Amino acid sequence: MLKVTNLTGGYLGNPVLKEVNFEIGDGELVGLIGLNGAGKSTTIQEIIGLLTPYSGQIELDGLTLQQNLEGYRQKIGFIPETPSLYEELTLREHIEVTALAYGIPIEVAMARAQKLLETFRLSDKLDWFPVNFSKGMKQKVMIICAFLCEPSLYIVDEPFMGLDPLAIQDLIDLMLEMKKTGSSILMSTHILSTAEKFCDKFVVLHEGQVIATGTVDELRAKFGQPNASLDEIYLSLTKGKLPNLTQSKEVGPTHE
């Protein structure tokens, strides 16, 4: 379980996030949504430890990064929006390096990777270097490396941007499979029509604050739009039509 408590944080001299609170239970898939600049990437960077909170706490399965840096990091599989691979390493070597970093025996990692390589149609490209991969293929390598670690928490930043429709469906299926094994998933996305179909709940960020959390039904109730799609609720948000946006420190109905 991921527990973010009173997180204030961001960049030097720019505390973007203000008193952010939310939780992701075991087996829960949560969509992190908000306008450009709302603070989604900043939140992710705080959780993965690239930024240090000004104040507040981030706890994963009872561990904090300060208490146990390696243990905490090994619990997270991060798939960034922009794939970043080692230019001098082949796909096979990426799998091996990931296994080393996560303390997984190489043969176990290769066995787990087989199914993922088939799913993402990269089985015959184990000896390829990143320079030969398309952007989507690079993203698939990041996905394979994250999933073969079977972490406690998956963080997926804008997963649908560079992937073809087949790969999007494969990624969704994988996330749903991992959910069943008790993993938590935090997914940042603007593709709400897709997210609405399979996220258990949403955390809505606005100007660095959580203005609501809950299921789509709970968001509809909070924003007084009983028949709206998530897209429509979000559009109202962009046009400033929703009530008490900036004053609201209250976190909406949660779904524990």
Ligand SMILES: Nc1ncnc2c1ncn2[C@@H]1O[C@H](COP(=O)(O)OP(=O)(O)OP(=O)(O)O)[C@@H](O)[C@H]1O
């Ligand atoms: N490296 C940085 N240094 C200082 N401020 C930054 C930095 N990166 C982002 N910001 C600021 O932090 C705020 C939140 O940005 P963030 O990237 O977290 O938003 P986001 O919700 O991920 O947006 P998007 O949907 O556009 O990706 C913005 O005001 C942005 O200008």
